[in-house]
Amino acid sequence: MSDALSADAVHLGLDLGTQSARAVAVDGTGRLLAAASRTVTGHRDGPRHEQDPEQWWSALAGACREALTGIDPARVRGLAVDATSGTILLADAGGRPLTPGLMYDDGRARAYTDRVNATGSRVWRELGYRTMQPSWALPKLLWLLDNTDFPDARLLHQADLITWRLAGRQVASDASHALKTGYHLTDERWPDAELAALGVPSGLLPRVARPGTVIGTVCGEAAATTGIPTGTPIVAGMTDGCAAQIGAGALTAGAWNSVLGTTLVFKGASPHLVRDPGGVVYCHRGPGGTWLPGGASSSGAGVLTRRFPGADLDTLTARAAATGSTAVAYPLVGAGGERFPFHAPGATPFVLGDVSGDAEAFHACLLGVACVERLCFDYLDHIGAPVTGPLTLTGGGARNRYWSQLRADVLGRPAGLPEHAESATGMAVLAATASGATLEEAAAGMVRVREELTPDPSRTARLTPVYLDFVDELTRRGWLDRSVAAHARGKAEQ
Incomplete structure (x- = not known):
């Protein structure tokens, strides 16, 4: 029996x-043994955002060395790596x-997006997301070429x-990171004809494995640099949003993890591929036969940093809670419009x-x-994604207790x-599969919930009309489809 x-x-x-590279060591019961991080920096110039890939490796290696200090190497069973979705380079x-x-x-x-979407339209429709955005990996690859x-x-x-450096050779990419490069998740192959038509050389692309697959082991050189024992299994990982979903244990059908960071990211679990006519929800393929639908909003906690720079957020939260106000601000973070739960490049903030x-x-x-979060659920239900399973709240915004309760009430x-x-943490849970546990078993044994929030029915009833007014305003401005608004209103009246 595996331990x-x-x-x-x-x-x-x-x-x-x-902004950082982080390493955690977690035991098989979910106890956090050690954690360490190192800062990474980037450069922004208009629409461009770049980082030095060598800094990724040096930062992560330093974090690993610190996290493993004092841990018996014989106890280490495996590792997995997550990273930001759609970030690429040429090597x-x-x-x-x-x-x-x-x-x-x-x-x-x-x-490049029009050409990408015209050439790959059949495949993108099959995979449910219909179109690619400029920030996705495939358009950026064409720019690089x-x-x-x-x-x-x-x-x-x-x-x-990172996995190349750890193994000392190129190993398979994971299907989660490959999604935004156009990897065909249902056929589990690169769409060769479409990529060739776009001018992508076949030898440029990596082999791909499902998340949870052991793709290599840590080599001696990497062991000396990172402190990770030689021979440690390397498990194919997932993108950061999917990793957070695993860390929250949101893996049963209809379960969702709402990650409130700079922006709001939704990740759920479904027994079937969810196809979105609006093109704002896309599915990762999870370990095993599951699908992980999700979407990333352009709204989120970043609005607080932008509108209240330098403020004591704990004090401001206490003052805000005492107001009883029901005014609503549409919390767009940047100037690029909205991408989920609707696509509206021209969307702007309002109150x-x-x-x-x-x-x-x-x-x-x-x-x-x-309110945006509730609309996300209504949209997901509208397109046929299962939404009635357990909900977890994670990300920096979830540390604000009042805000989390407000979200549950809305x-x-x-x-x-x-x-x-x-x-x-999600990658530590996924790494446990290298020792014989299924992902569901690992999540059940390693993910701990510290608090359950129960909504206040009277407050839900008071805030529901506020939410519907918000939905009506988005519709009036032409950003939200009327069928979605009608579905949201119908759900509220049930």
């Missing part, structure tokens, strides 16, 4: 985020970067650079209701995020707050 879920086993989760045959890393939100490839001259280059997703002073303005932002459904839900 994967015992206190003796140690599983490593490695996470490459936008040479030895795995050395030839270009900067084009980050997940780099928008330089806008001029047109603006560099590296005839023998290899495409690497962000996590691929419904009277706002007086910082406390009420702050509360309007908190309530606005909760949604009118219970919500769990996991103890250690983060992308790195």
Whole structure:
């Protein structure tokens, strides 16, 4: 019998985020043994956002060395890596970067999306997301091919650079990171004809494996650099949003994890591929036969940083809670419009209701995020995604207790707050599968919920008309389809 879920086993989760690289060591019962992080930096210039790939490796190696200090190497059973979705680079045959890393939100490839979507339309429809956005990996790959001259280059997703360095050779990419490069998730292959028509050389692309597959082992050189024992199994990982979903244990059909960070990201579990006529929801293929539908909003907690720079958010939250205000601010973070739960490039912030002073303005932002979140669920239900399973709230915004309760009240459904839900923890749970546990078994044994929030029915009843007014305003402005608004109203009246 495997000891994967015992206190003796140690599983490593490695996470490459936008601002840091993080490593955690978690035992088989879910106890966090150690965690360490290192800062990574990038460069922004208009729509461009780049990072130095060598910094990813050095930062993650340093975090691993610190996290493993004092842990018996014989206890380490496996590791998995997550990274940002759609971040890519070109590398040479030895795995050395030839270009900067084009980050997940780099928008330089806008001029390529029409060609990508016309050429791949059949495949993109089959996979349910219908169209690619400029920040997706495939349009950015075409930009790289047109603006560099590296005839023998290899495409690497962000996590691929790390697994190559860990194994000492190129290993398979995972299907989760490959999704935004056009990987055919149902046929489990690259769509060769479409990619060839776009001018993508077949030798450029990596082999691909399902998440949870053991793709290699840690080599001696990497062991000396990272402190990870030689021979440790490397498990194919997932993108950061999917990793956070695993860390929250949201893996049963209809379960959802709502990650409130700079923006709001939804990740759920479905027994079937969810196809979205609006093209704002797309599915990852989970380990086994499951599908993981999700979407990423352009709204979220980043609005607080932008509108209240330097504020004491705990104090402001207490003042906001005392106002009783029901004004709603549409909490867009940037200037690029909205991408989920509807696609509206021209969307701009607005406020419904009277706002007086910082406390009420702050509360309007908190309530606005909760309203967007409820609309996400209504949209998902509208397109046939299962939504009635358990809900977990994670991300930096979930640390605000009042805000989390407000979100549960607006949604009118219970919500769990996991103890250690983060992308790195999710990768530690996935790494446990290298020792023989299924992902569901690993999540059940390792994910701990620290608090369950119960909605206040009277507050839900008071806030539902506020939510419907918000939906009506989005519809009036022409951003939200009337059929979606009608579905939201019908759900509210049930």
